Amino acid sequence: MSPQTERRLALGVGGGVVVAAVLGALFQFGWNRAIFYSNDAYLWGLFTATSLAYVIAGVAIVRSGTARAIGWLCLGTAVALESGLTLTKYGIRGMVVAPGSLPGTDVALVLAEATPMITLGCIVAITHVFPTGRVLSRRWRWASSRRSRAPPAPPPSSCNRT
Numbered sequence: 705m706s707p708q709t710e711r712r713l714a715l716g717v718g719g720g721v722v723v724a725a726v727l728g729a730l731f732q733f734g735w736n737r738a739i740f741y742s743n744d745a746y747l748w749g750l751f752t753a754t755s756l757a758y759v760i761a762g763v764a765i766v767r768s769g770t771a772r773a774i775g776w777l778c779l780g781t782a783v784a785l786e787s788g789l790t791l792t793k794y795g796i797r798g799m800v801v802a803p804g805s806l807p808g809t810d811v812a813l814v815l816a817e818a819t820p821m822i823t824l825g826c827i828v829a830i831t832h833v834f835p836t837g838r839v840l841s842r843r844w845r846w847a848s849s850r851r852s853r854a855p856p857a858p859p860p861s862s863c864n865r866t
Contacts, residue, residue: 707769714766717779718759724786725752731793736801751785758782771837774830781826788819 705713732748733740758778765775791812798809832839 710772711767714763714775714779717783718763721755721759721779721782721786724783724790725755728752728786728790728793731790731797735797736793738801739796748789751789755782755785758785771833771835773833773837774835777826777830777833781823781830784819784822784826788816788823791816791819 728748729752732744759782762775762778762782765778766772767775794806795809795813795816798804798806798812
């Protein structure tokens with residue numbers, strides 16, 4: 705992939721996170737108003753501010769051309785944070801507020817369940833490859849290889865249908 709294409713893709717991913725933040729706000733404050741809980745608003749604000757900070761850092765790192773792996777991990781963290789919130793609110797809308805109104809709400813909730821582990825995995829990966837974008841020495845390669853083989857999603861037993 706050329707550097708120009710990579711920069712454009714990073715901007716597109718960043719724009720997607722912003723769109724997810726807007727959708728999350730619509731689900732949170734508009735469509736799911738019937739079951740509004742103040743802690744949800746706090747978490748939405750906290751996660752959205754954090755994910756936007758990761759987007760800004762990730763796009764800046766990818767555009768600078770140095771240690772692009774760190775930039776992509778920052779963007780992955782932002783995507784996981786925002787998609788977890790948005791998918792959760794989508795599932796709540798389709799199962800609680802207006803049952804049956806949205807397709808695939810069960811799938812959205814199963815995907816949302818995995819996003820905290822993906823977020824933490826990206827943050828741990830950033831610490832492993834900081835500041836050069838590569839693992840610092842051979843002594844740490846075992847940790848990065850074990851991390852990459854970890855299951856990214858919950859086991860199928862947690863996907864029980866009622």
